[in-house]
Amino acid sequence: MHIVDRRLNPGSKSLENRQRFLRRAKALVQGAVKKSSQDRDIKDVLEGGEVTIPLDGMDEPRFRREGGTRDMVLPGNKKFVEGDWLQRPNQSGAKGSGAGEGDSEDAFRFVLSREEFVDLFLDDLELPDLAKRKLAQTESEGIQRAGYATSGSPANISISRTVSRALARRVALRRPRKDEIEALEEELAACEDETRRAELLALLEALRAKAKRIPFIDPIDIRYRRFETVPKPVAQAVMFCLMDVSGSMSEHMKDLAKRFYMLLYVFLKRRYKHVEIVFIRHTDRAEEVDEDTFFHGPASGGTLVSSALVAMNDIVRTRFRPADWNIYAAQASDGDNMTSDSGLTGHLLTDKILPVCQFFAYLEVGEAANYTFDMPDSSLWTLYERLRNDGAPLSMRKVSERGEIFPVFQDLFKRRTTSQERV
């Protein structure tokens, strides 16, 4: 008999097959990724995770027979006798349970790694080029402490760690302590009795030999500080999501906004190691809320855009020093604002917000298949347009369909790079 330990060469055979499968199922998986990112929170999008794809989308057909008369032998007869007639399973009932079972067979869930997930997510959106360029610009190598090692350069010896290990070893091996030996020596000096002396001498000899065998510091005690190079993000980023939640904002509009924020988040996450998100929703007054409330919380009331800007400005002042943070903001609104608010809004934007922001996008969301965009521009749009014409670095777009989100996103970022060059 021959025993082989295969655990040692894991060389997963399935990896290549799995990749082939993903490649082949790409369209399906991408659809699934898109769908699953719809139902998720912004931060979860990056986590990868389970997607469900239909099994028959990847079918491998075989000649299969069905119908006809069937004969079957079954176990577990309880009460039937020959010649009995059994009710056929109720047609509709059978269908129902059949469909239930079929479901679990026809579709299956599987887990995508984070990388696979984001790649598929972004690939669909054709973002990678953009992301890569940004990534290359901002990452740099840094050095970070990474525990201790048993080998290294003498300059990196960690004395405290070495000494404490030596101590532990000495205690464990019962190395005679110095005062123990000294005590014996004193006793020996004072001792008169010959037999006792010999005894003490032998004891002392043994202790000294032991102390020699177990050195104070042994090479195995020595620990070196270990360093690791890590990609170091140039800085951290904070992303402000400003949304108008007044009654006129429908679920569809919020969904559009959410998708935009999601993209922005994924994008920033690739660029910065640390990304914070601040959700600010406003009616005629603004408040900072969590994601769930932001997108789903009921709120209604008038509209005062400046309130959100004030809130953002306060948060920046108190928590995110512009010197340390890259600040991004995206504002989503249906464009309605009180005319009397225009002056304040313009002032806040140009004097307070825009100077500290890397990027400020205004997203005007509309109903699907709605013709509002043929109508005159909204009050907010008109205002922002004017500011932009005066030279403010504002990015603005109108969106009414889900499919437009990505092109708009890409467009905005293209503009941003040119304006960056200009600024």
Add this chain to the structure above:
Amino acid sequence: MGSSGERLFEGADWDFQTLQRIHDACEQVARKELGLDVYPNQIEVITAEQMLDAYSSVGMPLFYKHWSFGKQFAFQEASYRKGLMGLAYEIVINSSPCISYLMEENTATMQTLVIAHAAFGHNHFFKNNYLFKQWTDADGILDYLEFAKGYIAACEDRHGRETVERTLDAAHALMSHGVDRYPGKKTLDLRAEEKRAGERRQHEESVFNDLWRTVPNIKAKSKATLTAERRRALLGLPQENILYFLEKTAPRLAPWQRELIRIVRHIAQYFYPQGQTKVMNEGTATYVHYRIMSRLHQQGRLTDGNFLEFLQSHTNVVFQPEFDDRRYSGFNPYALGFAMMQDIERIVKNPEDEDRDWFPDIAGKGDVEGVLREIWSNYRDESFINQFLSPALIRRFRMFHLHDDPAESQGIKVDAIHDERGYRRVRRELARQYDVGFVDANIEVMDVDLDGDRRLMLRHTTVKGAQLNETDTRRVLQHLADLWSYDVALTEVDGTDKVLKEYVVSPRAAAVAA
């Protein structure tokens, strides 16, 4: 080797020495008491993930790359993670040496069970059953798979992954119709196959001369002289091995595509006996592990605790849910096979009068191991059940036979039950469920219209009115047409040659054969 009575291990932990000890102890019982004759054993310890891996490439240690195995893996991994499916304790490969995979998570008791089950039970069955002897080449399979893997990878480099994938997809779709059901002139010799493939390739390369391309085509001789009968004889028609037919006669396949089809065909043929001997194979292995484990316990080499742990797994494995149980999904081959083996043991040792009537040849014969070995060698599921399912067992399982005729408005008829009148009919029907000739659709290549549009004509002879599923059939025929490069027609006929349905499928524009 320790003397009997010495414990094989304590507790649940094991190491390689333990495995060796376990193996030796099992071998003692297997060879001396059961008289088993096995291939040399190779035991491989793997992780759960590797077990999943092995599952998804039909249990083989090396297999070519294909997306469908990735799909299998994703599917199985998902159900494993969800807890829908436990992993099998073992996978065993019909090769010489016989390879058994053991999962590292198993306890020492489980490893003993697996070694007894796979390394002796299955191993003996593989080596001695006539179907495996006839159809599989245990010495050659691993080398052949290695060759197949390398060959397919080389094809991908040369001809592009997609082209290779299309050919393989098409071949896979026809895999179940790529076996010879009846032994032909020779047994499979995979090593020679592999050598010949290499020679064919070399020959092609050596005789390739670009000049021949420029020679004008000579007008073909008149085909009128070729009678239809003669032509069909030349083509070896009718032919039920569709893959074989394609490999030999498809007009526009490249040589490497023929080789791929050949590989898929050989692999299908290699697995063909496994499908026909599920009940027997699992029954044998389960019976063998049960005997070995009980013996080891008797000898005091397993503690009572270990033995109880074994009994629990064993009971789970041979559990047969009844037909109205939610867990029911047909007969459990372990349960049926094991029950039949034990039943045969009973008949040989302590037969009742009924058994003497039914099994005059073996009842009371006394030599349990000899009788079983002889059965293991010479039967497959269908003949085994037809021969050895006893009335006692039919009663124990409370088997009954249902006849469902869609035309019958009264419902489903209980045709026979476990009583005097029913035994033979229940047994015959159950055996028939395991008859491959009956389970697979009977599809044959009938003819090729060589004078006309080269249409390939197939026929499906229906049994008991069961026709082919239309969607799937169209898809399979599409694959077939792509390989054949011309139209493919399939006719479904009933027993009296009445045509029930006709399919005609044309090859796709970007056919497999470029």
